């Protein structure tokens with residue numbers, strides 16, 4: 001792909017995401033719901049979760065009538081805005097799944113199946129002719145302080161203890177880590193093999209087209225106002241269906257009755273101008289690795305096919321009352337903070353213009369554990385709460401939802417995340433205070449670990465974890 005630097009130095013803020021801009025801007029909308037209708041399965045939200053559910057339903061039962069109802073357009077949410085990390089990973093708190101009936105073997109089976117989703121996504125993309133900008137690579141998490149290195153070591157040890165294959169993870173020293181990507185002050189890194197980098201908007205749009213080819217109707221520009229057994233009420237009419245799947249992740253608090261189900265955590269990203277070839281020579285990054293760091297306010301980055309760096313991090317973590325952004329626009333302070341992180345890790349990029357900034361929301365359950373489920377009596381199902389690891393998890397969730405709707409007993413339907421019901425988040429202002437308190441403590445912990453260079457994690461970070469039940 002050719003790089004097109006912007007001549008005017010102007011930065012686009014919002015416009016959903018850089019990924020859509022790279023495709024020529026947000027796509028023309030499909031038609032809205034034409035009025036009252038009846039289908040077998042109604043899916044609310046056309047992001048990865050809803051689309052994967054439709055894909056697997058129609059792959060197994062092609063005669064089903066499936067409709068997706070989407071407020072904006074397919075991929076408008078986190079699915080078309082994310083960092084493009086397709087890792088097959090999972091939120092790390094494995095012990096939580098043991099409470100409430102899960103077994104150790106069950107958690108290990110869940111992780112094994114989730115790792116396999118990276119291959120599965122690649123397989124479907126190839127079979128359906130989807131150009132999702134997929135590149136198989138490694139994920140490299142950098143440590144720039146002794147405490148960060150200790151955390152990576154502990155993460156590796158815990159993962160091995162829980163059955164993650166030895167050949168998937170490697171802890172490397174500073175010299176080897178710096179040879180991959182010249183991260184300033186790298187003391188080492190955790191390398192994870194078997195992951196993939198994607199261009200999220202291309203993948204989600206390609207998946208939407210594949211789902212349509214299999215017979216699903218996607219009604220865009222249609223807002224769901226209420227989900228009840230047997231019916232979905234929208235601003236364009238009512239959809240009656242035996243099964244209804246809620247696939248709205250970070251937007252779920254906007255639905256009636258779900259204000260405290262999941263917390264919409266905000267994440268923001270910036271895209272640089274294309275780097276000159278000489279700068280890439282200095283930096284390395286020739287394997288297009290997913291690059292992150294082990295700070296508490298961690299960042300995640302990728303090298304794009306057109307030679308830019310896209311880097312993301314927390315920004316303003318949470319808006320009062322679970323509000324969400326309008327069109328992905330983010331605050332100037334967040335852009336400055338992300339730029340500062342990039343310049344700290346890669347000082348060579350100091351004068352590089354930032355061409356696009358945007359943000360989005362991801363869903364966080366009160367116990368930070370993703371779930372998928374279906375109530376057989378009401379016929380209402382859901383999936384989400386992936387805590388920022390949703391690109392691959394949503395594939396497995398969609399596949400599991402299809403099994404549950406079709407009443408099939410599979411290797412997926414007995415896993416410990418199926419039909420879990422975490423408790424609700426606290427009402428405001430407690431939610432706002434807790435989340436903002438947590439991120440202030442993480443920032444203070446990062447500063448302390450950088451300045452004092454202890455060999456263990458700061459107690460402030462542990463306090464932050466406890467504050468939000470992480």
Ligand SMILES: Cc1cc2nc3c(=O)[nH]c(=O)nc-3n(C[C@H](O)[C@H](O)[C@H](O)COP(=O)(O)OP(=O)(O)OC[C@H]3O[C@@H](n4cnc5c(N)ncnc54)[C@H](O)[C@@H]3O)c2cc1C
Nearest residue numbers: 045047048049071077078079082083085224360389390391
């Ligand atoms: C900035 C950012 C970076 C991320 N980076 C990564 C990453 O690199 N790797 C990773 O694994 N995960 C990442 N994630 C998380 C991941 O993108 C999400 O978990 C995943 O895309 C969720 O998919 P989804 O389909 O469940 O939700 P979404 O993609 O958010 O889709 C929900 C859809 O529901 C629609 N909707 C909402 N309310 C209504 C309504 N009332 N009526 C009708 N439709 C409605 C929305 O318009 C939206 O299209 C990131 C998230 C963000 C925000």
